[in-house]
Amino acid sequence: MTLRLIAVHAHPDDESSKGAATYAHYLEQGVEVLIVSCTGGERGDVLNELVARDPRSRRDLAGVRRAEMERAQEIIGFEHTWLGYEDSGLPEAGDPLPENCFAKVPTEISAEVLVGIVRDFQPHVMITYNEQGGYPHPDHIRCHEISKIAWDLSGDAESFPEAGEPWTIKKMYYEEIFNSERVNAVYNWLEANDPESELLPQFTELRDWMSKRGYSGTAKVDVSRFFEKRDEALRAHASQVAPDSNFFFWPNDLQRQAWPFEDYRLAASRVMTSEFETDLFQGIEENA
Template sequence: MAVHAHPDDESSKGAATYAYYLDRGVEVMVVSCTGGERGSVLNESLADRSWAERDMAGLRRIEMAAAQQAVGFEHRWLGYHDSGLPGEGEPLPTNAFAAIPVETSAAPLVRLMRRFKPQVLVTYDENGGYPHPDHIRCHEISMRAYEAAGDPEAYPDAGEPWEVSKVYYDRIMNPARFEAVFETLRSESPESPLLASFTEMREWMEKRERPVVTAQVPAGGFFEVRDAALRAHASQVAPDTPFFFWPNDMQRRAWPYEDFQLAASRVSPAIAGDDVESDLFAGIEDA
């Protein structure tokens, strides 16, 4: 189970991994906490711009359905309203996801966990991956649900208790990955116009902490699936943006993984020391 703040987050942060596991017969559920209603149009060439301006919530549901079809995972909405990104000192909108108490907003996620019975949970770290209030609240309810889902005294009306074995934080927006891709592109195609875009990314990467990575899923064979899911979110992702779209064969040579960090586990470690897992389910079969 992967829990995300908004539709499109699941495609930029894990879609190749979900496709990798689906190909191996694993059931995958993506949970979107909000509908992304307060998102802005980030694709200036969007064909449905008038639709976005009239009904962003409806358009983003259509986009999410297309991304789901591209990858093949199960999908559920928690049903909360996008908090937007208030400026410093500005209050959260009334009834926004990040304004609702964690105990309340975790309840439907606990119910989903007890029904779907995931062994592995993927979510964001305590900073949300980046400090958007919905991403931070996504982390908070995910960890609350992880602890509560197996507790028979917590949310007693939400179904039979179920303990999730492991929790991972998404580390896919890893600066090391971007640098490896850039160096490979510069070595193989020194005249590529894509190289100029990396200069613009440097400032963004320099502001990000280098994450701890404890697992690298070898999902490179599914980068095309990831890209199809990303492009389904047309209001949010321009089809030619170099932030996401680089030659996939080159990406596979440079960094054929999606990265994660083990955050919590109820099973014995499957690896020792500084070794990196290649399977998010490592150790579970021995539990």
């Protein structure tokens, strides 16, 4: 049986900052991996000064981000599709959302598109964002909402009958990669093994901030062999990632020593599995 994984993300670059090492890990094992980008990232800020100097980034940011996505896809090797909606941006509190953006499209309309993708690809595992969207961006929240509908209804023949033959996903996970246990583990490793490290003060501050978020992961997947490939894919999204981005201030060798995992929370399952997992496909082949 060929195993398949679908990951639903809000914008291009989210797939590289939130799970790229996991996708590389499973691709090496022969799993088919499909990334869905709900929007084109048209309203994102350009965070890299070198890219901002390029007139194309002001004239055609959507085209820039599509090219970046193609490069990240080449690096990791996953399949990719666009859901086809416009980035909602991140308006100031009280400001309206732009017309026709992803977060303003009726949920059932964009959910039907995702259900069609699910029924065509036939994934066993879905990865998406938690109820808060991972963070409260309107596109991330809507991404969660339509993913939950696809989980609930893609296997129901009476729902969205025009979207293809029913397919039932076996397990759904929320990504929990940036979490308090990871930060604590890195801090504790530095304190025990390199107390003079210039990184320690930064992790002290980060640990205090992350302690308020807690930890809800149930699956730790060891993907340490793919950290460099993950970083290469993330750097491919150059408009969103400056060379000195905080994404890269954790040395990979340090991460391998202290926390070689990417973390997920099992949100729902239709197969028997254990409370804590090291494999997102645990229980699927046994229950096939």
